[in-house]
Amino acid sequence: MSSVASLHESELQHAGHDAQHEHHQQSFLTKYIFSQDHKTIAKQFLITGIIWAIVGALFSVLFRLQLGFPESSFPILEDILGKWAPGGKISPDFYYALVTMHGTILVFFVLTAGLSGTFANFLIPLQIGARDMASPFLNMLSYWFFFIGSIIMATSLFIQTGPASGGWTIYPPLSALSDAALGSVRGMDLWIISMAFFIISQLMGGLNYVSTVLNLRTKGMTMTRMPLTVWSLFFTAILGILSFPVLLSCVVLLFCDRNLGTSFYLSDIIIAGKVLPHEGGSPILFQHLFWFLGHPEVYIVVLPAMGLASEVISVNARKPIFGYVAMISSMLAIVALSLIVWAHHMFVSGMNPFLGAGFILFTLLIAVPSAIKVFNWLTTLWRGNIRFTPAMLFAIGFVSMFISGGLTGIFLGNAALDIQLHDTYFNIAHFHLVMGVAAFFSMFAGLYQWFPKMFGRFMNNTLGYIHFWITMVGAYLIFWPMHYSGLAGMPRRYYDYSNWESFKQFGGMNKFISIVVIIVFITQLMFVFNFFYSIWKGRKVREANPWDATTLEWTTPIRPGHGNWPGELPEVHRWPYDYSKDGKEFISQITPVGEEETGPHH
Amino acid sequence: MASGSLPAGIKWWSGGKSPYNVNYGKIMMWYFLVSDSFTFGAFLISYGSTRLGSDYWPDPNHVFNSFPFMGHANLPLAFVSLMTFILIFSSVTMVLAVHEGHKMNRKGVEKYMIMTIIGGLAFLSCQAWEWTHLLTGSHSVLVDGKVEHWATTITKNPFGPMVEHAGQLVATPGPQLFGGFFFFITGFHGFHVFSGLIINIIMYIKTRLGHFDQRGHYEMVEKAGLYWHFVDLVWVFVFLAFYLI
Amino acid sequence: MKDLFLPIIIIMILVVIFQISKASEYVSVLKGEKKARKQSNRINGFLMVAFLVLGLFGAWYCNKLYYGDMLLHDSASVEGVEIDKMMLVTIAITGIVFLITQILLFWFSFRYQERDNRKAYYYPDNNKLEMLWTGIPAITLAILIAFGLKFWFKITGDPPKGHMMIEITGHQFGWDFRYPGQDGIFGKKNNQLYNKPAGNSLAVDFNDPESHDDLRTTELHLPVNRPVKFIIHAQDVIHSVGLPHFRQKMDAVPGTPTTLWFTPRFTTEEMKTKTGNPNFVYEIACDQMCGKGHFSMRGVIVVESEADYNAWIAKQKPEYYSMFPDKDPSKQQTVAQDTTEVNEQVPLAQAASIN
Amino acid sequence: MSSFEVPSQITIHHEPAPNTKRIWRAFWILSVVTLGELALGLSIYNIHKGPNPSEMMVLFFKGVICILTLAKGYYIAWVFMHMGDESKLFRRSIVVPLLLFIWFIIAFLHDGNAYREARDSNAGEFKVIKNDVPAAVLERGQKD
Known part of the structure; x- marks a missing residue:
C-alpha cells in the first residue's frame, strides 16, 4: 500500500468546497452564463429547451395551417416568411423543411436535451446527495456544445436554400443529393454539423450522469434507495452513451457522401437527368445505422418521463410506488431490448424477412415491461390519497397517453400489420402520443413539481389546471382521429391530399385537427408565460418541503447555493417511498429507521 | 492482485464511496471508450455490411503489398505488420510509463512517455506513407474499353476483377467503396492516434513541470494511457477488417 | 384591421384568464392552502370522471364517423383478408386493455382523491400481482407474434405459381x-x-x-x-x-x-x-x-x-x-x-x- | 442494516503488478499472435493465387484470424489497460454492453448479404448488367 491516496472524500466534497470559496466573488458571467453549478446548467438546458419547443411547435402550427386549409391562403405568412410562402401559401419546399425541423427540434433539442438535460442535471445530484456532478466542467461544456449545435441549427433556418428538408430521419439519397431537394443543398450539412455538436454534448452529459450516480451517492444511498427519477435518468444516460455514437458514425458517413464524393449510401442513381457515378452503397445501411440510434432515442425520451411520472405520482398519491424493484427491472429490460430492435422501423424497406422476424420478436417483447409499468402506476393510485396538484394531473395524463400510444405500438411492431400502417397517420398518432405528448406531460409534471426547488417560487395553480385540461383534451382530439385516417392508409408528410381519391375524404378531419392544434399551441404559450412570470412574481416558497416529499432535494435550503447542502452531506437511512407508513404522513430518507418499524424497504 | 476483486468486508454499494473503487475520471474514460468503440464498431460493421453486399471485393494482400524503399517488390502485408508492431510497442511503453507513475518515478514516466510519443509519430508517418503510396500509385484499369491509369482514391479503385483486353489481362474498376471505407476508417483511426499523441505530449509536459508530483498521483497519465491503448485496440480490429480478411 | 381582430380577442381572453388565476391565487392564500387544495381537488376529481365519460363518448362518436363509412372496406387483395382479420383481433385485444386501464386510471383518480378522513394504504409491492401482469401480456403477445409471423412470412414469401x-x-x-x-x-x-x-x-x-x-x-x-x-x-x-x-x-x-x-x-x-x-x-x-x-x-x-x-x-x-x-x-x-x-x-x- | 464502518483509507489506486514481467509477457504474446495472423493472411493470399481457390479453406482461416484478434483484444484490455485489475462488476459493466455487438454484427452482415442476393437473384425476371461479374476472374495479382 505504497500510494494510499484517499481521493474519495475529497472527490465527494470538492465541488462544494470550491463553490463555498468562490461564492462571493462570482461575477454575473460565472454565475449565470458559464456556471458550473448543476442547478444553473439545468436551468440553461430548460430555458433553451423551452425556446426550441416554442419554435418547434410553431412550425407544426404552420404546417397544420397548410394541411387543414389547403385551399386558403394567409397573406400574413408571406409578410413573415417571404419567398417561402408566396401568395400566403406555404410552398412545398418549405412545408417539408418545416416538417423536418419540427421533428428534429422536438426529438433532439426539446425531448432529449430539454427533458433529460434539465432533469438529469437538476435532480441527480440533489436526489443522491451530491455537491455537484462528477465533473462540473464537462457538465458546463455539455450545455455549451448543445448551445453551439442549436445555434448552427437555427442558422440553417435562414440560409438561402432553407434548412434540411428530408424528414427528421434524413434518409439518403434524398438528404445526400443536392439535386433531390432544396434542403439538401446546404441545410443538410448544417444539420449534420449541428447534430455532431449535439452528440458530443449528449456524450459528455451522459458520462457525467453515469459516473455521478455511481460514485457520488451520499452515505447510505445504496442503488436501491435511489428514487426512480434517478434510476430512469441513469438508464437514459447509458442508452445515450451506447447509441448516440452510432448516429455520429451514421451522419459522418453521410457527410462524406455529400461532400467528398464517396458512395457509402448511394448506388445507381439517375437524378436531374444525370447518371451519378456512385456505386455500391446501400441506402438501407443508413437506415440500419440511423435506427440503431433512433430506436433507443425513443426511450431516451420516454424513460426520464417514466421516472418523473413515477416520482410525482408517488408523492401526490401519498403512497409508495408499487413494485419499486419491478419498476427498475422493467426499465432495465426496456434498455436492453431497445438496443436490439431498431429494424422494426424498416419492415417495408425490403429487409430480409427472416431478419425481420427476429425484430418482430424482440419488438413485441418490449410491450411486457411497458405493461408492468402501467399496471404498477395504476396500483400506486389505488387506495391512495390523491392530491391533484398540476404536477399530479400531468403525471396521470402521462399514464393515460402512455397507454393510448403504447397499445398502438403492438400494431406497428407486428410486421404484417405494419405493412399497412407504416408511414401513415396511424404511425404519427402512435409516436406523438407515446413519446411526444406523454414525454411532454411528464416534463410539465416535473416542472410543476420541482419549480419551487428551482426558483424558490410556485407556479400559478389555476393557470396550471387550465393548461392541463386544455392540453389533455386537445391532445386526444388531435391524435385520436389520426388513427382512423392512418388505418385507411393516409400517408404522412403529404402537403396536400385534395388530389387523392382515397384520402380526400379526410379533409374535414384535417381542418378540425388544425383548429385544435392552434388552440393547444396558444395554451402552451400560456404555460410559458406562467413559467417566466412565476420565476419573478410567483408565490414564494416558505417551507423547505412544500410537497411533504421524502427525497433528499427537499432537505436542502429553499434556494440552495452551489454545493447544495450548507453543512455536511445528509446521510440516508431508507428508501425514498415511505409515504403513509406506520401512520406517519411521510418519512424522509434522512430519518433513521426506528426500532419498531415494519416492512422490508429501508 | 490480478484477480481484480475488491477487498471483502466492505459494502461497496452503500454510498459514500465508489462501488468499483475507481475514481470518477477513470470511470468516465472507460465508458467513453465503450461509447467510442460503438462509433468505430458502426464504421467497421458498415464496412462489413457493404462488403458482403458487393459481388466482388479486392484481396487486401494484393492492394497492400508495398514497402518503402523496396520498389516494386511484392511484399504483401509486410508494411502494415510493421505498423502494427509500432503501435503495440508504443502501447507497451505507455503501460510502462503508467507503471512508473504508480511508483511516483518522474524520470521513468518521462522516459517512457517520450518513447510512446515517438512510437505514435512513427505510426502516423507510416500511415502518411501508405496513404501517399495509394493515392499516387498508378494501375492500369479498363474503363469503357480504354485502358486508363488509376490510383486508389476515395472514389476510385483500380483493383476490380480481371478481364481480357487486347490479349492481356487488365483489371476493371473495383468497388468504389473499398477506397471510401479504407481512407475513412484508417483516417478516423489516424485522427484518434493524432489526438492521443497530442494528449500524450501534454501529459509529458505536465510531467516535466512536476504537476503530477504536486498532485500526488499520476492518474492523468493513466487515463491518457487508457486512451492510447484503446487506439491500439481499435487498430487490432482495423488490421483485421482491412488487411487480414 | 380584420387580421388583427382574432389575435386581439385571443390576447383579451388570455389576460382575463390570467387575472382570474391571479385572483384565485390570492384567495387561496387568504383561505389557507389546505382549504384551497380541497376545493381544487373536488373540481379536478370531478373533471377526471367527466373526461373519462366524455372521452369514451367521443371515441364512440369518432368510430361512428369514420370506421363504418370511410375505413376498412373489404381488403381488395386476397392476402389482405386475413391481415384484416388479424387487425381486428389486435384492435379487439388492445381495445379491451385500453378500456380497462383508462377506466381504472380515471376512476382511481376520482375515487381516491384526497379526503380528510382517508389514509393512503401503504402497499409497496406484491410479487404475485407482478407475476400476473408479466405473464398475461407475455402470453397474449406470444399469440399475436405467432400469427404476425405466419402472415409476415406468407406475404414476404414467394407468390403462387402462375403469377x-x-x-x-x-x-x-x-x-x-x-x-x-x-x-x-x-x-x-x-x-x-x-x-x-x-x-x-x-x-x-x-x-x-x-x-x-x-x-x-x-x-x-x-x-x-x-x-x-x-x-x-x-x-x-x-x-x-x-x-x-x-x-x-x-x-x-x-x-x-x-x-x-x-x-x-x-x-x-x-x-x-x-x-x-x-x-x-x-x-x-x-x-x-x-x-x-x-x-x-x-x-x-x-x-x-x-x-x-x-x-x-x-x-x-x-x-x-x-x-x-x-x-x-x-x-x-x-x-x-x-x-x-x-x-x-x-x-x-x-x-x-x-x- | 445500516452500518457504515468503512476503513478510513480506501485506496483508489490499484497496486500494479510488482514488476513489469506481465507486461512484457503480454507484449510477446501479442507479437507472436500477430505473426500467426500474418501467416494465415498470407496463406489466404496463396490460396487465392492458386488455380482452384477453396472458399471453405479461406473462410476457415478467416475465422481463426478473427478468434486470434479477439485474443489480442483481450490481452490489450486486460493487461495493458489493467482491466484485469478492476473490480468484477466494473469489468462487467464494460464488457456486457459490448455484447450488443453480437446482434449488431449478425443483423448488419446478414442484411448486407441479403441485399446482394436480392440484387443478384432476380436474374431471369430481369437482369442488371453491372452484376454480371466477368467470368475470367483468373488471377487477382497484377503488375504495377
Missing part, C-alpha cells in the same frame, strides 16, 4: 411501369444507357433481345384474381409503393430491387359499387418522403376482368419500337416519333406542375 410480373420504377415524382411482354422476361437495364437513345428514361439496354417485347405503359392494368408480383426500382431517392386497398407496401430503393406481391380480388368497377363512390380508383401512394413533390406522386391501378386486361395489353406497343421506329414491323414512323417526344416531356411536365 405475372410488372416492373415499377419510382422517380421524382412519378411511377413508370414495364410489362415483360410475351417472353415473361424483362430486358436488362444499365444506368449508363440512360436516355441513350433519347427517351430511354428507364435506361433499358435495347441490345438485349429480351427487351424488344417489353411494354412500357403509363397506366397499370391488372387482371382480377391473378397474383401479381411487382419488381420495384427507384432511380433517384427512396420511394415507396403504397397500396392501401391491397394492404401492401414496399419501399423502392435505388440500387436494390425489392418486390411485393398480392392477388387483386375486386375490379375497379366492383369497388365503385362496393364503396358507393363513382370516382373510385386504386391508387399508388408514395409512402416514403421523396422531396417536394412527394404528395403528388400518384399512380393509378386499373383492375379489370381477364378479358378486358387482355384487350388492353394487346393494344400496347413495345417500347423498343418507339425507340427505334424503323424496327417497328407496322412502320408507323410518325406516330412512333411522337411517342418519343411525349416520353421525354413527361418528367418536365410533372416538375412544372409542382411549381
Whole structure:
C-alpha cells in the first residue's frame, strides 16, 4: 500500500468546497452564463429547451395551417416568411423543411436535451446527495456544445436554400443529393454539423450522469434507495452513451457522401437527368445505422418521463410506488431490448424477412415491461390519497397517453400489420402520443413539481389546471382521429391530399385537427408565460418541503447555493417511498429507521 | 492482485464511496471508450455490411503489398505488420510509463512517455506513407474499353476483377467503396492516434513541470494511457477488417 | 384591421384568464392552502370522471364517423383478408386493455382523491400481482407474434405459381411501369444507357433481345384474381409503393430491387359499387418522403376482368419500337416519333406542375 | 442494516503488478499472435493465387484470424489497460454492453448479404448488367 491516496472524500466534497470559496466573488458571467453549478446548467438546458419547443411547435402550427386549409391562403405568412410562402401559401419546399425541423427540434433539442438535460442535471445530484456532478466542467461544456449545435441549427433556418428538408430521419439519397431537394443543398450539412455538436454534448452529459450516480451517492444511498427519477435518468444516460455514437458514425458517413464524393449510401442513381457515378452503397445501411440510434432515442425520451411520472405520482398519491424493484427491472429490460430492435422501423424497406422476424420478436417483447409499468402506476393510485396538484394531473395524463400510444405500438411492431400502417397517420398518432405528448406531460409534471426547488417560487395553480385540461383534451382530439385516417392508409408528410381519391375524404378531419392544434399551441404559450412570470412574481416558497416529499432535494435550503447542502452531506437511512407508513404522513430518507418499524424497504 | 476483486468486508454499494473503487475520471474514460468503440464498431460493421453486399471485393494482400524503399517488390502485408508492431510497442511503453507513475518515478514516466510519443509519430508517418503510396500509385484499369491509369482514391479503385483486353489481362474498376471505407476508417483511426499523441505530449509536459508530483498521483497519465491503448485496440480490429480478411 | 381582430380577442381572453388565476391565487392564500387544495381537488376529481365519460363518448362518436363509412372496406387483395382479420383481433385485444386501464386510471383518480378522513394504504409491492401482469401480456403477445409471423412470412414469401410480373420504377415524382411482354422476361437495364437513345428514361439496354417485347405503359392494368408480383426500382431517392386497398407496401430503393406481391380480388368497377363512390380508383401512394413533390406522386391501378386486361395489353406497343421506329414491323414512323417526344416531356411536365 | 464502518483509507489506486514481467509477457504474446495472423493472411493470399481457390479453406482461416484478434483484444484490455485489475462488476459493466455487438454484427452482415442476393437473384425476371461479374476472374495479382 505504497500510494494510499484517499481521493474519495475529497472527490465527494470538492465541488462544494470550491463553490463555498468562490461564492462571493462570482461575477454575473460565472454565475449565470458559464456556471458550473448543476442547478444553473439545468436551468440553461430548460430555458433553451423551452425556446426550441416554442419554435418547434410553431412550425407544426404552420404546417397544420397548410394541411387543414389547403385551399386558403394567409397573406400574413408571406409578410413573415417571404419567398417561402408566396401568395400566403406555404410552398412545398418549405412545408417539408418545416416538417423536418419540427421533428428534429422536438426529438433532439426539446425531448432529449430539454427533458433529460434539465432533469438529469437538476435532480441527480440533489436526489443522491451530491455537491455537484462528477465533473462540473464537462457538465458546463455539455450545455455549451448543445448551445453551439442549436445555434448552427437555427442558422440553417435562414440560409438561402432553407434548412434540411428530408424528414427528421434524413434518409439518403434524398438528404445526400443536392439535386433531390432544396434542403439538401446546404441545410443538410448544417444539420449534420449541428447534430455532431449535439452528440458530443449528449456524450459528455451522459458520462457525467453515469459516473455521478455511481460514485457520488451520499452515505447510505445504496442503488436501491435511489428514487426512480434517478434510476430512469441513469438508464437514459447509458442508452445515450451506447447509441448516440452510432448516429455520429451514421451522419459522418453521410457527410462524406455529400461532400467528398464517396458512395457509402448511394448506388445507381439517375437524378436531374444525370447518371451519378456512385456505386455500391446501400441506402438501407443508413437506415440500419440511423435506427440503431433512433430506436433507443425513443426511450431516451420516454424513460426520464417514466421516472418523473413515477416520482410525482408517488408523492401526490401519498403512497409508495408499487413494485419499486419491478419498476427498475422493467426499465432495465426496456434498455436492453431497445438496443436490439431498431429494424422494426424498416419492415417495408425490403429487409430480409427472416431478419425481420427476429425484430418482430424482440419488438413485441418490449410491450411486457411497458405493461408492468402501467399496471404498477395504476396500483400506486389505488387506495391512495390523491392530491391533484398540476404536477399530479400531468403525471396521470402521462399514464393515460402512455397507454393510448403504447397499445398502438403492438400494431406497428407486428410486421404484417405494419405493412399497412407504416408511414401513415396511424404511425404519427402512435409516436406523438407515446413519446411526444406523454414525454411532454411528464416534463410539465416535473416542472410543476420541482419549480419551487428551482426558483424558490410556485407556479400559478389555476393557470396550471387550465393548461392541463386544455392540453389533455386537445391532445386526444388531435391524435385520436389520426388513427382512423392512418388505418385507411393516409400517408404522412403529404402537403396536400385534395388530389387523392382515397384520402380526400379526410379533409374535414384535417381542418378540425388544425383548429385544435392552434388552440393547444396558444395554451402552451400560456404555460410559458406562467413559467417566466412565476420565476419573478410567483408565490414564494416558505417551507423547505412544500410537497411533504421524502427525497433528499427537499432537505436542502429553499434556494440552495452551489454545493447544495450548507453543512455536511445528509446521510440516508431508507428508501425514498415511505409515504403513509406506520401512520406517519411521510418519512424522509434522512430519518433513521426506528426500532419498531415494519416492512422490508429501508 | 490480478484477480481484480475488491477487498471483502466492505459494502461497496452503500454510498459514500465508489462501488468499483475507481475514481470518477477513470470511470468516465472507460465508458467513453465503450461509447467510442460503438462509433468505430458502426464504421467497421458498415464496412462489413457493404462488403458482403458487393459481388466482388479486392484481396487486401494484393492492394497492400508495398514497402518503402523496396520498389516494386511484392511484399504483401509486410508494411502494415510493421505498423502494427509500432503501435503495440508504443502501447507497451505507455503501460510502462503508467507503471512508473504508480511508483511516483518522474524520470521513468518521462522516459517512457517520450518513447510512446515517438512510437505514435512513427505510426502516423507510416500511415502518411501508405496513404501517399495509394493515392499516387498508378494501375492500369479498363474503363469503357480504354485502358486508363488509376490510383486508389476515395472514389476510385483500380483493383476490380480481371478481364481480357487486347490479349492481356487488365483489371476493371473495383468497388468504389473499398477506397471510401479504407481512407475513412484508417483516417478516423489516424485522427484518434493524432489526438492521443497530442494528449500524450501534454501529459509529458505536465510531467516535466512536476504537476503530477504536486498532485500526488499520476492518474492523468493513466487515463491518457487508457486512451492510447484503446487506439491500439481499435487498430487490432482495423488490421483485421482491412488487411487480414 | 380584420387580421388583427382574432389575435386581439385571443390576447383579451388570455389576460382575463390570467387575472382570474391571479385572483384565485390570492384567495387561496387568504383561505389557507389546505382549504384551497380541497376545493381544487373536488373540481379536478370531478373533471377526471367527466373526461373519462366524455372521452369514451367521443371515441364512440369518432368510430361512428369514420370506421363504418370511410375505413376498412373489404381488403381488395386476397392476402389482405386475413391481415384484416388479424387487425381486428389486435384492435379487439388492445381495445379491451385500453378500456380497462383508462377506466381504472380515471376512476382511481376520482375515487381516491384526497379526503380528510382517508389514509393512503401503504402497499409497496406484491410479487404475485407482478407475476400476473408479466405473464398475461407475455402470453397474449406470444399469440399475436405467432400469427404476425405466419402472415409476415406468407406475404414476404414467394407468390403462387402462375403469377405475372410488372416492373415499377419510382422517380421524382412519378411511377413508370414495364410489362415483360410475351417472353415473361424483362430486358436488362444499365444506368449508363440512360436516355441513350433519347427517351430511354428507364435506361433499358435495347441490345438485349429480351427487351424488344417489353411494354412500357403509363397506366397499370391488372387482371382480377391473378397474383401479381411487382419488381420495384427507384432511380433517384427512396420511394415507396403504397397500396392501401391491397394492404401492401414496399419501399423502392435505388440500387436494390425489392418486390411485393398480392392477388387483386375486386375490379375497379366492383369497388365503385362496393364503396358507393363513382370516382373510385386504386391508387399508388408514395409512402416514403421523396422531396417536394412527394404528395403528388400518384399512380393509378386499373383492375379489370381477364378479358378486358387482355384487350388492353394487346393494344400496347413495345417500347423498343418507339425507340427505334424503323424496327417497328407496322412502320408507323410518325406516330412512333411522337411517342418519343411525349416520353421525354413527361418528367418536365410533372416538375412544372409542382411549381 | 445500516452500518457504515468503512476503513478510513480506501485506496483508489490499484497496486500494479510488482514488476513489469506481465507486461512484457503480454507484449510477446501479442507479437507472436500477430505473426500467426500474418501467416494465415498470407496463406489466404496463396490460396487465392492458386488455380482452384477453396472458399471453405479461406473462410476457415478467416475465422481463426478473427478468434486470434479477439485474443489480442483481450490481452490489450486486460493487461495493458489493467482491466484485469478492476473490480468484477466494473469489468462487467464494460464488457456486457459490448455484447450488443453480437446482434449488431449478425443483423448488419446478414442484411448486407441479403441485399446482394436480392440484387443478384432476380436474374431471369430481369437482369442488371453491372452484376454480371466477368467470368475470367483468373488471377487477382497484377503488375504495377
